Amino acid sequence: GAGVSQSPSNKVTEKGKDVELRCDPISGHTALYWYRQSLGQGLEFLIYFQGNSAPDKSGLPSDRFSAERTGGSVSTLTIQRTQQEDSAVYLCASSSSGTGLYEQYFGPGTRLTVT
Amino acid sequence: GQQLNQSPQSMFIQEGEDVSMNCTSSSIFNTWLWYKQDPGEGPVLLIALYKAGELTSNGRLTAQFGITRKDSFLNISASIPSDVGIYFCAGMNYGGSQGNLIFGKGTKLSVKP
Numbered sequence: 001g002a003g004v005s006q007s008p009s010n011k012v013t014e015k016g017k018d019v020e021l022r023c024d025p026i027s028g029h030t031a032l033y034w035y036r037q038s039l040g041q042g043l044e045f046l047i048y049f050q051g052n053s054a055p056d057k058s059g060l061p062s063d064r065f066s067a068e069r070t071g072g073s074v075s076t077l078t079i080q081r082t083q084q085e086d087s088a089v090y091l092c093a094s095s096s097s098g099t100g101l102y103e104q105y106f107g108p109g110t111r112l113t114v115t
Numbered sequence: 116g117q118q119l120n121q122s123p124q125s126m127f128i129q130e131g132e133d134v135s136m137n138c139t140s141s142s143i144f145n146t147w148l149w150y151k152q153d154p155g156e157g158p159v160l161l162i163a164l165y166k167a168g169e170l171t172s173n174g175r176l177t178a179q180f181g182i183t184r185k186d187s188f189l190n191i192s193a194s195i196p197s198d199v200g201i202y203f204c205a206g207m208n209y210g211g212s213q214g215n216l217i218f219g220k221g222t223k224l225s226v227k228p
Binding site: 004033041042043045091093102103104105106107108109 | 121146148150155156157158159160163165203205207216217218219220221
């Protein structure tokens with residue numbers, strides 16, 4: 001089956017504009033995660049969805065960031081009023097339930113550049 | 116946020132050599148994972164470890180979950196050019212409200228052909 005897909009692969013936007021990043025998880029995976037990776041850095045956790053539970057938003061850096069997951073599948077990460085420091089690669093991952101919950105499978109990422 | 120201490124930050128080795136990298140944490144983890152990331156791609160899961168002391172292999176890769184639960188190492192035997200990339204360790208705690216992994220900053224591996 002298909003892996004995690006993300007779109008767009010690259011996004012260039014002007015400072016102050018809103019952007020939406022999309023993630024399609026692996027079919028059947030109940031958990032979905034968003035991470036941010038700045039150049040040469042590790043991964044920074046943003047938000048975590050698990051089934052129908054309320055999402056864990058503790059990693060979102062500001063109230064300009066929000067995410068939704070519709071129908072337990074596709075997720076959209078929205079960044080409002082983008083700033084230059086938002087420039088990074090945004091990675092989405094999904095995992096299954098049980099012990100597989102801890103094995104996250106990543107998409108290729110969306111490279112966001114804010115000019 | 117919290118990060119693991121991963122070392123070395125980078126390595127430059129001859130093809131055929133063995134490679135070793137490790138991660139340490141001040142917190143106890145119940146799961147350790149190792150990922151590899153190639154340029155322009157997302158991380159790919161290499162090995163997952165669930166028990167203290169566990170030693171697991173995946174081809175030329177071997178990883179161990181430290182007895183103290185605060186560390187893990189990854190060995191690559193007989194390195195080849197396609198081993199080039201960035202290797203990340205990641206750990207997870209049970210019991211926390213977060214389902215997220217905590218990542219190290221990565222070890223960048225470069226191999227001379």
